[in-house]
Amino acid sequence: MKVEFLAFPKAFAGNVAVFVGAEKQLLATAEAVDAAADGAVTRALEAGRFTGAKGQTQTVLGHSGDVARLLLIGVGKGQDLDARAAEELGGVVAAEANAAGHTAVTVVVDPVKGSRLSPAEMAAHLALGVRLRSYRFDKYKTKDKPEQKLSLQRLTVVLAAPADARKAYGQLEPVVDAVFLTRDLVSEPPNVLFPVEFARRAKELTKLGVKVEILGEAEMKKLGMETLLAVGHGSGRDSQLLVMKWMNGPKGQAPVALIGKGVCFDTGGISLKPAAGMEDMKWDMGGAGAVTGAMRLIAGRKAKANVVAVCALVENMPDGNAQRPGDVVKSMSGQTVEVINTDAEGRLILCDAMWYAQEKFKPQAMVELSTLTGAIIVALGHERAGLFCNDTELSNRLRAAGAGIGEKLWRMPLGPKYDKLIDSEIADMKNVGGGRDGGSITAAQFLQRFVQDGVAWAHIDIAGVAWSGKGDTITPKGATAFGVRLLDRLIAENYEG
DSSP: OEEEEEOOOSSOEEEEEEEEEGGGEEOHHHHHHHHHTTTHHHHHHHTSSOOOOTTOEEEEESOSTEEEEEEEEEEEOGGGOOHHHHHHHHHHHHHHHHHHTOSEEEEEOOOOTTOSSOHHHHHHHHHHHHHHHSOOOOTTOOOOOGGGSOOOOEEEEEOSOHHHHHHHHHHHTHHHHHHHHHHHHHHSOTTTSOHHHHHHHHGGGGGGTOEEEEEOHHHHHHHTOHHHHHHGGGOSSOOEEEEEEEEOSSTTOOOEEEEEEEEEEEOOTTSOOOSTTGGGGGGTTHHHHHHHHHHHHHHHTTOSSEEEEEEEEEEEOOSTTSOOTTOEEEOTTSOEEEOSOTTOOHHHHHHHHHHHHHHHHOOSEEEEEEOOOTHHHHHHTTTOEEEEESOHHHHHHHHHHHHTTTOOEEEOOOOHHHHHTTOOSSSSEESOOSTTTTHHHHHHHHHHTTOOTTOEEEEEEOTTTSEESSOOSSSOSEEOOTTHHHHHHHHHHHTOO
């Protein structure tokens, strides 16, 4: 999509969108258009239920001049119009344009009284919202009719200071490529995206200056990563450990480590999942997908920070060589695990990835993302990710980062009584405990046993937010890329030197 920012023209033409405030308050351009059209806009507002509330739309057709279609967009109250709200307005524009089959649309950004955003900032975030909403994973579709495809190809944003908007948008544009990378990875079918292919695609980040290393099974075996490797025993595809480094911060400063769960397909193994819905398990690598997208964004904007990422990439399949319930495996840390349920595999690969990151890079903080438990969906639904953390400062930083971009977190408890539930009678721990009760918490307790002393650690369970069956204003149905912007903002606001 081509995006351009222009000054006000002498006259508007084509498909034009203008702002209307709360209580049907016409902003400057809408007011001017109304006057030129002999009150056509006012009459349209009087004829319907449109009030100017945020996200509301109303179309006025054939009112005057060369404007073929005038879209009124409600921006609501100015004090509520922040960056996220501006992006959502862009999502509304994209949805309306594509639904109508328009190839081009012009959006006029007038100052909104009470908003903390300048018109330039508003224009940039609106354009970002248009781009993020205009995503569709359709590479395997061969028979779509033209009316079934996205039509919008050109966005023109008109405002008084277009140069400022271009600069602001230039700083935001890397978000699009990073989010789209993650959405692509998570959307790919499992026969296309398996561990080796995932790692190959991640290696393309070297073009941006990311140093990428890929460890194969022989290398992981030498390191003692038996818990990770055991998960992939039933698969005919090799497991991989993907390591990405972006060291552009102060020399000698300890990095932040990002850890991602990359189960490219999860059948549950011998503890086989029910057939219904199993096709969704292609996105059980959503954590690794988000971490990879975050590294692309961090590198794309050339962050002045030291960040390393470690993603454990496996397939969990059942065959005669698959690990069994009752097996005992030894982790890289030396701790042993009794495998009670082979479908609780994410924590088995993450514990080795976390330990490797700590031993290799000595991070000052470690943040891990994973589609780890269905229990977190029972607790929080699809509105928030579950946050488990051993450090209040890191927890506050993550929640603040997520609040600003709409990636909301809810801090969940940890504690000795929960931890005791995963004690094993024959090994150091078992991979599940307590039955169905507190399942997301006991999973986090398992991971916490692999956090070294002095390391600030956070586990974010994104099982309920990595994929959306409905979509939202700036996210189409499917892969959400939740976590990409969250991790980038965490770095930008707290760890750049």
